[in-house]
Amino acid sequence: MLQHRKARWWWVACLALVGYSLLASGQETSPAVKVPEGKYTGAGGCAASSCHGSVQPKKVTRILQNEYSIWAGQDKHANAFTVLSNPVSVRMGKILNIGRPDQAAKCLACHALNVAPDQRAKIFGLEDGVSCESCHGPSSGWLGPHTIANWPHEKSVALGMYDTRDLSKRSRKCASCHVGSEEKFVDHEMIAAGHPDLTFELEYFTKSMPQHWKPPEDPWFAVKAWSMGEATQLNAALLRLAWRASLPTWPDYGELDCFACHHSLTMPSDSWRQMEGYPGRRPGTPPWNASRYVVFRHVVEQVSPEEEKELHADIMKLAELMGHPNGKGAEIASVAQRAADLSDKIAARLNGQKYDQRFTLQLMRSIVEDGDTISQQGERSAEQAYMSLDSLFDAYRQNTKEPNDSEIQSAIAGLFQQFNNPSAYSAPRFAAQMQKVQSALVRGASAAGTSK
Secondary structure (H helix, E strand, O other): OHHHHHOOHHHHHHHHHHHHHHHHOOOOOOOOOOOOOOOEOOHHHHOOOOOOOOOOOOOOOOOOOOHHHHHHHHOHHHHOOHHHHOHHHHHHHHHHOOOOHHHOHHHHHHHOOOOOHHHEOOOOOHHHOOOHHHHHOOOOOOOOHHHOOOOOHHHHHHOOOOOOOOHHHHHHHHHHHHOOOOOOOOOHHHHHHOOOOOOOOHHHHHHOOOOOOOOOOOOOHHHHHHHHHHHHHHHHHHHHHHHHHOOOOOOOHHHEOHHHOOOOOOOHHHOHHHHHOOOOOOOOOOOEOOHHHHOHHHHHHHHOHHHHHHHHHHHHHHHHHHOOOOOOHHHHHHHHHHHHHHHHHHHHHHHOOOOOHHHHHHHHHHHHHOHHHHHHOOHHHHHHHHHHHHHHHHHHHHHOOOOOHHHHHHHHHHHHHHHOOHHHOOHHHHHHHHHHHHHHHHHHHHHHOOOO
16 A cells, blocks of 8 residues: 555656746746646655655654655554455445445545545545545645745645644544534444444544654643643534434434443442433433533633533533433524534633643643542543543643652553443442542642642
8 A cells, every 4th residue: 555655656746846946946837737726636745755755754854754654654544445445344334235335425534535526636546545635635736835945834824735733723623523523424323333433532642643743842732732622522513413403313322322321231239320310311311422521621610610601501401402302403403503602712712721730730630520420421421531631641741740650640541441341331430540540649749749
């Protein structure tokens, strides 16, 4: 696959060199050689060793020039298309009656850069999967010019490059597939056929990837990325819910807590779910999957308490309606849209927020102190809390030396162990582990003399 991709780079590289020489001489590129702006040229356009295909990082430019090589050799996004041909995917295609997944628009929407035929240059290929232009936008407008020495990023953006340096735009781009939208989604039918349910946390997912970019100089950038990611995924989830609830096919059980139904059965005396009861809904009706909110609310409480109260009221109303979803689609759609608008407003506030040691520590403490409530919301909410704490503490310890660093890290790792068997998730066990994280954080702050 890597050789196939590199075999196509030369055509685009030639265009890039033509554009470079003409622009460098002050001339405009000729319509006869200029690729129309807005076309997708394919990942091969970035593969030359003198562009982004170097095996080793270089220091001659502001970029390392090995970005393509990292993506093609290490990044799972590069294999997003090929997984559509594995046995599980083929079986899903048969169950869903959509034919071959590698030819089905439903699957290609996220597993490839499935743009319209008239937007594809000659060397474009779906087999590249989630490739360079999936995130950075169609390159035909800036592919040649951006090779010019000292060419600023802003000019590339003006020519069609998607600005992934903007956290708001970056998180929306990721959420378009990892949370979903009207165009790209995973519904209950797809989950039943074998597709994983969608979970996402921007900073946790980002630091788990092979990095092909230089990290920002801001030491607390990761905390900002976490905050923006939480806000964006809630917004995307609410917009998706508003859309689904307005359809004649509503309800879609993919919006509910999977493990409320799909959990290991126990003796009634051992069931934490039955001990908790079913507040706000009829017994037997799965609750709304509130994982996109239960952790996010803690950062909003710090930044804008009044907006958090307003958002909380909408979320509680939404949870109540989702406890009786039949026949209430229009009302659910209305409340979800209202909450989405507010979450978008909060995201803008978070984008301008100052992040530091005190803010991050208080945020972690607030989350663990809410461990009982979060744990009772189910496996997905607990999972979101773990990913969040892992991301936040990773940023915290890189900037602040805690005396009991390893103890805190071990306690957070213990949260992950609660998901070894998701269907056997236990809220009391997770809450107990959250208590250990809380105790470790308190001991660390006390030993360091950090004020609350």
